[in-house]
Amino acid sequence: MSKSFGGLKVLDDITFEISKAKAFVLLGRSGTGKSVTLKHIIGLVRPDKGHVFVDGREITQLDARALSDVRKHMGFLFQSAALFDSMTVGDNVAFPLRRHTDLPDKEIRERAKQKLADVGLEREFDKMPAELSGGMKKRAALARAMALDPAILLVDEPSAGLDPITASEIDELLVQRKHSGATIVVVTHNIPSARAIGDELAVLHEGHIIAQGTAGDLDRSDDPLVKTFMRSEAGG
Amino acid sequence: MAIVDRVGGSVLSSLEFVGALATFGGRAIVSAFRPPYEVGEIVRHLYQFGLRSMPLILTSGFAIGVVLSMHTRATLARFGAEAMIPAGLAVALVRETGPLTAGLLVSGRVGAGIGAEIGAMRVTEQIDALEANAVDAFKFLAVTRVIACMIAMPLLTVMMDFAGIVGGFTAETAVSGMSWQLYFERSFLYLEFSDLIPATLKTVVFGFLIASVASYLGFTTSRGTEGVGEASTRSVVMASILIILSDVILVKIIFFFYPQVPA
Numbered sequence A: 001m002s003k004s005f006g007g008l009k010v011l012d013d014i015t016f017e018i019s020k021a022k023a024f025v026l027l028g029r030s031g032t033g034k035s036v037t038l039k040h041i042i043g044l045v046r047p048d049k050g051h052v053f054v055d056g057r058e059i060t061q062l063d064a065r066a067l068s069d070v071r072k073h074m075g076f077l078f079q080s081a082a083l084f085d086s087m088t089v090g091d092n093v094a095f096p097l098r099r100h101t102d103l104p105d106k107e108i109r110e111r112a113k114q115k116l117a118d119v120g121l122e123r124e125f126d127k128m129p130a131e132l133s134g135g136m137k138k139r140a141a142l143a144r145a146m147a148l149d150p151a152i153l154l155v156d157e158p159s160a161g162l163d164p165i166t167a168s169e170i171d172e173l174l175v176q177r178k179h180s181g182a183t184i185v186v187v188t189h190n191i192p193s194a195r196a197i198g199d200e201l202a203v204l205h206e207g208h209i210i211a212q213g214t215a216g217d218l219d220r221s222d223d224p225l226v227k228t229f230m231r232s233e234a235g236g
Numbered sequence B: 001m002a003i004v005d006r007v008g009g010s011v012l013s014s015l016e017f018v019g020a021l022a023t024f025g026g027r028a029i030v031s032a033f034r035p036p037y038e039v040g041e042i043v044r045h046l047y048q049f050g051l052r053s054m055p056l057i058l059t060s061g062f063a064i065g066v067v068l069s070m071h072t073r074a075t076l077a078r079f080g081a082e083a084m085i086p087a088g089l090a091v092a093l094v095r096e097t098g099p100l101t102a103g104l105l106v107s108g109r110v111g112a113g114i115g116a117e118i119g120a121m122r123v124t125e126q127i128d129a130l131e132a133n134a135v136d137a138f139k140f141l142a143v144t145r146v147i148a149c150m151i152a153m154p155l156l157t158v159m160m161d162f163a164g165i166v167g168g169f170t171a172e173t174a175v176s177g178m179s180w181q182l183y184f185e186r187s188f189l190y191l192e193f194s195d196l197i198p199a200t201l202k203t204v205v206f207g208f209l210i211a212s213v214a215s216y217l218g219f220t221t222s223r224g225t226e227g228v229g230e231a232s233t234r235s236v237v238m239a240s241i242l243i244i245l246s247d248v249i250l251v252k253i254i255f256f257f258y259p260q261v262p263a
């Protein structure tokens, strides 16, 4: 697929395939179009040219209702967290459950609490998003993205703003989701985390995927940019 | 030539704006009749727009009643028709001053809020987050506000009318010592349903315009915080202009259906 904004060509005919129940990690420098790529997968951005298939369905061709049905099986963590700031953290996490399940409210609250506990925020249930730090917002938003245990989980820089210990806990959570059958796409700058989660890694640069394969494959790459990437230890 | 281009350009862009707005508003109406009806959100906005605008509406209504009473007195005293003051004031208030003032006040109080809130949700990706959660953001954010505003407007207008009559009474009793009962009676002496109903119902249109304009500008916000401020300000300006312009047409329509023949 290809995508431009104004005169700026962000994605220049990129192609990739993501296997079910595997974790696909998208790497690349800031501003190369990783977030834009992720938004294509859930239909928030439409390609100028090309196709996006999810479970065999061409989602750029779907009408609003059908697209909404596909989205019910997806979780999306925004790079900006994008919590609903008029609701408490607990209501944010409960939001997908209230919209898309018939569970009684008590059960919904229980589940939302559990999801927040999974990301270490059980005590933040009644707080407003504005009261959280950047890293906490990110984790709360991840809890919301995982509320319905979606079959496809798209996460944009989950460990940005987190300390290394919390970051590796989040990695662990994502790996667990993968082992219970979810397909995961992660955008990250954090190479240790990419190694820990990713079955397949891809590096996006100037509109193209310049390298793709397992962490081992990328370690053996001759490309200087890929080398620099794979050698870096941490990062946002 | 430059000036012609400039004027032509701005005429074109206003037409474009009105066209886009009409499409947006039309979509809102159509979408309102399709489930899910989002009743919870509508009630929440009704509370926000209605209840929380009441202090503004009641104090302004009262003050306008006092001022109108002074003007009415000055006019009617010339004809020795002081007894007509309550009726004159009530008719002026209910037919035009109440609805129009309420519309302009709400476009400031509520329009600015809608423009800023939806605008902020746009630039912080909360609208995308709704969509990603398989929620129709247009319906959830815009349609619910349009409906709530259409319900709140006539109710607020009636309150404004009533506060104005109370204000008029206060001014009157200070001068002539007239009793509340007599004042109230005289207020409604010449007031007919054809004064009250169409004038109050036209504010449903004002409510539609306020919420549609503000939601539209909120949804189309870009350029971060600066854009949010602009969406908020433009919401008030555009809604006020549209209210005043639509009022001309609405009054014309009301006169067509309720011709004012002296009895």
Ligand SMILES: Nc1ncnc2c1ncn2[C@@H]1O[C@H](COP(=O)(O)OP(=O)(O)O)[C@@H](O)[C@H]1O
Residues within 6 Å of the ligand: A005, A008, A010, A028, A029, A030, A031, A032, A033, A034, A035, A036, A037
């Ligand atoms: N909605 C948009 N409108 C215009 N330009 C955009 C939009 N979204 C992203 N871009 C541009 O696309 C490029 C890639 O952005 P992004 O995908 O966020 O990069 P990153 O790889 O850091 O996630 C950037 O130059 C950005 O300015």
Ligand SMILES: [Mg+2]
Residues within 6 Å of the ligand: A031, A034, A035, A036, A079, A156
């Ligand atoms: Mg990004």
